[in-house]
Amino acid sequence: MALLEVDDIDVAYGNVQVIWNVSLSVDEGETVALLGANGAGKTTVLKTVCGDLAPTAGEIRYRGESVGDWTQEEVIADGVVHVPEGREIFPASSVEENLELGSYVDRSGMDERMEQVYDVFPRLEERRGQAAGTLSGGEQQMLAIGRGLMSDPDLLLLDEASLGLAPVLVDDVFEAIERINEQGTTVLLVEQDIYNALRVADRGYVLKSGHIELSGTAAELAGDERVEESYLGA
Ligand SMILES: Nc1ncnc2c1ncn2[C@@H]1O[C@H](COP(=O)(O)OP(=O)(O)OP(=O)(O)O)[C@@H](O)[C@H]1O
Ligand SMILES: [Mg+2]
Numbered sequence: 764m765a766l767l768e769v770d771d772i773d774v775a776y777g778n779v780q781v782i783w784n785v786s787l788s789v790d791e792g793e794t795v796a797l798l799g800a801n802g803a804g805k806t807t808v809l810k811t812v813c814g815d816l817a818p819t820a821g822e823i824r825y826r827g828e829s830v831g832d833w834t835q836e837e838v839i840a841d842g843v844v845h846v847p848e849g850r851e852i853f854p855a856s857s858v859e860e861n862l863e864l865g866s867y868v869d870r871s872g873m874d875e876r877m878e879q880v881y882d883v884f885p886r887l888e889e890r891r892g893q894a895a896g897t898l899s900g901g902e903q904q905m906l907a908i909g910r911g912l913m914s915d916p917d918l919l920l921l922d923e924a925s926l927g928l929a930p931v932l933v934d935d936v937f938e939a940i941e942r943i944n945e946q947g948t949t950v951l952l953v954e955q956d957i958y959n960a961l962r963v964a965d966r967g968y969v970l971k972s973g974h975i976e977l978s979g980t981a982a983e984l985a986g987d988e989r990v991e992e993s994y995l996g997a
Contacts, residue, residue: 765789770822774819780973794949804973807973814834857893884939901936921953924936965980
């Protein structure tokens with residue numbers, strides 16, 4: 764069954780439309796990749812899914828129900844976590860304090876979830892007392908994802924989780940995404956890294972200039988030269 768259905772949405776910033784007729788679905792248990800060049804509209808789609816932006820047309824359904832006027836609190840309470848582009852952590856707080864903040868909606872089971880996060884990112888456990896602002900860029904990215912996991916999401920929305928990381932850390936992050944998915948979290952990930960995204964994803968969609976250009980299984984897209992072409996600009 765589809766956990767998330769994006770049904771024919773248009774999205775605009777003010778009167779400038781940037782998304783046209785975008786439809787996609789994510790089934791429970793899947794990892795789905797949303798691919799596309801800079802400016803294609805990937806972040807905009809994720810922000811619309813998590814209620815930061817409202818579509819000007821179309822509908823978003825979560826567990827079969829329209830989520831037209833979701834508030835941030837409702838989104839989180841319904842089990843959706845958005846890890847945005849850039850690393851929005853609290854630099855002066857420790858790693859552990861940042862993780863605790865990820866559980867603010869529901870603190871029951873927090874210690875257990877923290878163990879799970881440390882299990883996925885052992886590097887964070889080694890640095891649990893360190894101020895988050897002094898972590899390396901890659902470690903901060905792990906912390907941002909780990910904090911998202913602290914609310915035990917059913918659907919994790921990841922925006923460019925691997926951006927700017929050294930290859931060895933990129934591998935760590937994608938390995939973590941696979942483990943998070945194996946532990947029962949459905950994942951919708953936005954990526955520039957086509958190769959790794961299609962390696963961990965079940966299916967994918969390619970956005971081009973605000974439209975869905977291609978979609979298919981990860982294997983189909985990995986073998987389709989139009990995917991790479993779509994990154995070379997409009
Ligand atoms: N706050 C905003 N106000 C006006 N236009 C915006 C705003 N945010 C994004 N846009 C425009 O919307 C379009 C889609 O941007 P978006 O950030 O969704 O792309 P993206 O696919 O995530 O790109 P990238 O890979 O560079 O992160 C771009 O043309 C961008 O300039
Ligand atoms: Mg983006």
